[in-house]
Amino acid sequence: ICTSLRQWLSLLEEKGLLKQVNKLVDLKYELAALGKKADGKYALRFNNVGDYKIPVVTEIAGGREFFAMAMDVPVDQVAEHFARAQANPIDCTVVDASKAPVKEVVSQNVDLSTLPIPIHHEKDSGPYITAGVLVAKDPKTGIRNISIHRLQVLGPNRLGILILPRHLFHFFREAESMGKPLEVAIAIGLDPLVLLASQALTPPGVDELTIASALYGKPLELVKCETVDLEVPAQAEIVLEGKLLPGIREMEGPFGEYPKYYGPASPKPVIELTAMTSRKDLIYQTIVPATREHLLLGAIPREGGLFQIVKNTxxxxxxxxxxxxxxxxxxxxxxxxxxxxxxxxxxxxxxxxxxxxxxxxxxxxxxxxxxxxxxxxxxxxxxxxxxxxxxxxxxxxxxxxxxxxxxxxxxxxxxxATVPLNAEPGRFERIRIPGEDTISLEDYIE
Ligand code: FMN
The missing domain is CATH 3.40.1670.10 (UbiD C-terminal domain-like)
Structure with missing residues (x-):
């Protein structure tokens, strides 16, 4: 089981599922177009995105087979395995900053223009961070929560964010009603299991990082942030720390979304960044919206829960x-x-x-x-x-x-579309050629 993006990329490389792109690739559209072509086939590592010295990876898990490999289970058991992990969470551990690769470089002068953040779709309002796992705490209980949000770059240290009415929405509303900011941290450059855990449909009060631990089969390592009272995955490539500002809304969008339509522009909450920490030779990760990678991240945890709910009835x-x-x-x-x-x-x-x-x-x-x-x-x-x-x-x-x-x-x-139980025998019998399933045409043709 891989517990960092790097380990995961090495495994993919071993299996021939990671392709290197050494040609110069434009962060505007070109990278996303190539990502979309590779969707479901292999992961891409872009080693030359112009002036940036930072490589970009995408499509690290574009098919069910990838998630099966990450979990080390057969492909038809992916959703069930996730549901089991969700039902049996494992606490995370907190490690010292000296043991956390994401603390190799620490800066309180955040400048997002130093990161190779792509523009994905034609009508997107600008560069968007799409693979950031946002960590926050419930202001009432202090319990951690993680979720992925589209994040529009609004300035060197400002992000616009779409927060649909789920857990983070309630935390922010709570903080805002007291006139307080909500501390957040955004981890970028993670393995498929943490990304998947972030998508679990849980009742409030469940820290989805404990589901990632369960998927690892051992505690996920966290490290304390520099400027906010939060803990983040120690193995991440990059962490952006900051706060959601109370009473502030700025225009965000349009943005090409998962149903393959644009989400409209409207005033949205704003995050002001207070620190960035990273590995020395950091890798940036992006998810091209509406690809299988994006869709499956939502589907697998949902299928696990859905199966249980249908089974109850x-x-x-x-x-x-x-x-x-x-x-x-x-x-x-x-x-x-x-x-x-x-x-x-x-x-x-x-x-x-x-x-x-x-x-x-x-x-x-x-x-x-x-x-x-x-x-x-x-x-x-x-x-x-x-x-x-x-x-x-x-x-x-x-x-x-x-x-x-x-x-x-x-x-x-x-x-x-099921067959009525009282259908006359034979009426719905599917035709079948004996031996069809096992015969190999290749053995017969020259
Ligand atoms: N949810 C949002 O509210 N806003 C977003 O912009 C958003 N973008 C997403 C992008 C990706 C690539 C993925 C995989 C999911 C996205 N989601 C977004 C869905 C949430 O991350 C997801 O519903 C999560 O489970 C919510 O966490 P919560 O239940 O702890 O609130």
């Missing part, structure tokens, strides 16, 4: 999949080993109630491969009658980033 559930075409958020395909008529609809209700983001749910029988969109479509085409098997609920809460929603107000749809 429908014990016959076999697997769940948040599909990439559905932005890994809005569309779920569920397979069940149906024992009672009606279970498919219960599975749909459970899935829809599990998250406001889920919009369309398809339930299929267990022999349908839910990771193969063609197989799922075949089940819908041949096992579903819309008047009988499709239902729509109007006016529920959805996701504001879905442009078809009415500012988040959204319809929900369920599709039951």
């Amino acid at each position: 429908v014990p016959t559930v076999c697997a769940v999949h948040l599909t990439p075409g559905g932005t890994c958020r809005y569309h779920v395909v569920i397979s069940i080993d149906k024992q009672n008529e009606g279970e498919a609809k219960n599975a749909i209700f459970a899935a829809l109630s599990s998250s406001q983001e889920i919009k369309h749910v398809v339930v299929v029988d267990k022999e349908v491969n839910i990771f193969d969109p063609e197989d799922v479509e075949w089940a819908i085409a041949t096992r579903c009658q819309a008047d009988r098997d499709v239902f729509v609920v109007a006016g529920a809460m959805g996701n504001k980033l879905d442009p078809s929603s009415d500012d988040g107000l959204s319809a929900k749809m369920g599709i039951d």
Whole structure:
């Protein structure tokens, strides 16, 4: 199990999954375009991004296989393994600054223009930090929390931030209502497991870094910050320390977001940076928005939780999949080993109630491969009658980033594409050629 970005990059290199880009690459669009081409295939390390002496990496985990490798589990167990880690967190340890690589260079004079921060999409309002894991503490309880946020560079030591109404939002509202800033620290350059842990859907009061520890199978090492009362991963490449300013809003956006649309410009909270610490030979990391890398970071933790929720209601559930075409958020395909008529609809209700983001749910029988969109479509085409098997609920809460929603107000749809239990025998038997699964064409052709 790799516990730093560097270890992870070495492992990828060993397996031929890290490609070096030595040609000069423009941080404006060109780097993102290449990242998008490599998505799901291999990680890229850009060694020449102009005047910067700092290399940039992206696509460090662009497919489920990458996360499986990081967790050291088979690819079909990735979501389940994450759910187990979430249920069995391990406390982190705090190490001395002398043992923390991210403290090799310490500066209280932050200048973001020294970092190679890319501009990703055509209409983005400027350079954005996209792979920063933000650490903050609940002002009421002091319990740590981590999350990833898009961060627009507004000045040498100023960042604009989008904070959707989850944990950080509540912390900031609490601090702001007292007229106080909220201390934050942003760690950049992390391995896939910490990034994944940051995306866990947890109740308030759970420090997601303890889920990263559980994924490591040992305590994650933290180190104290210089100018704020926070702890950050000691193995990070870079840490930016600062505070969310109360009562201040500045224009942020537009920004190309995960549903493959632009999130609009509007006044957003601002972070003022107070220190930057890093390794001596630091590596900068970026996530190109809307790539598989971005989408899977959200999907895997969600699938783990979703599976449990559906299982509570429908014990016959076999697997769940948040599909990439559905932005890994809005569309779920569920397979069940149906024992009672009606279970498919219960599975749909459970899935829809599990998250406001889920919009369309398809339930299929267990022999349908839910990771193969063609197989799922075949089940819908041949096992579903819309008047009988499709239902729509109007006016529920959805996701504001879905442009078809009415500012988040959204319809929900369920599709039951399972075979009726009382179907006449043979009617739904899938054709099969004996030996088809094991025969190898290559053994026969010249
Ligand atoms: N959530 C936001 O509120 N704003 C963002 O700009 C944002 N950008 C993200 C970018 C990436 C690459 C990823 C993977 C996720 C992003 N998220 C963003 C989602 C949050 O990080 C995620 O929902 C997290 O679990 C929230 O943490 P919390 O439950 O502790 O509040």
